[in-house]
Amino acid sequence: MFAAYVTITIVASFLNGSAAVTYLIGHDYRKAQADTKRVPRSWVPVLGMLLAAGSLGLLAGFAVPLLGTLAAAGLVLYFVGALVAHLRVGSRQLVGWAVFFSTVVAALVVNLAHHW
Template identity: 80%
Template sequence: MFAAYVTVTILASVFNGIAAVTYLIGHDYPKAQADMKRIPRSWVPILGMVLAAGSLGLLAGFAVPLLGILAATGLVLYFLGALVAHLRVGSRRLAGWAVFFATAVAVLAVTLSYRG
């Protein structure tokens, strides 16, 4: 179980860390996504910080289990909010969302299973 916990946690942290960097460096993709979902562009860096906090929180969970649980829960909630944003504008392009959401759910499940 430990190997699964470490693997899924690191994978989720890397996925979300890369996404956070794209949001924080001002890459065009997050801006286009914000425009498509009718979210103010001023939110893009904030959303990037949330992803970065989730990514770092997952890693901090190795030392402080509660932080890992909270970070995983926060990422699940973040991606549920992203789903609402997609559906609100009628977007059905959810493949990328599904990968990130499944990873967040997996890390939460594995963390709770290992730590609980």
């Protein structure tokens, strides 16, 4: 169980950290996605900070288990909100969302199974 916990947590942290970087540097793809989802561009850095905080929180969970659990739960909520943004504009391009969502759900599950 420990190996699964470490592996899934690191993968989830890497994926979300990578996405956070693209939001925080103001990559054109993220701006175009914000426009497509009708999300104000001023939210792009905020969304990046949320992803970065979640990514770092997952890693901090190795030292403080409650923090890792809360970070994983926060990322699950973040991606539920992302799903709402997709569906609100009729977007059916959900493969990327599904990858991120399933990864953070897996991180939450293994975190809870390992620590609690």
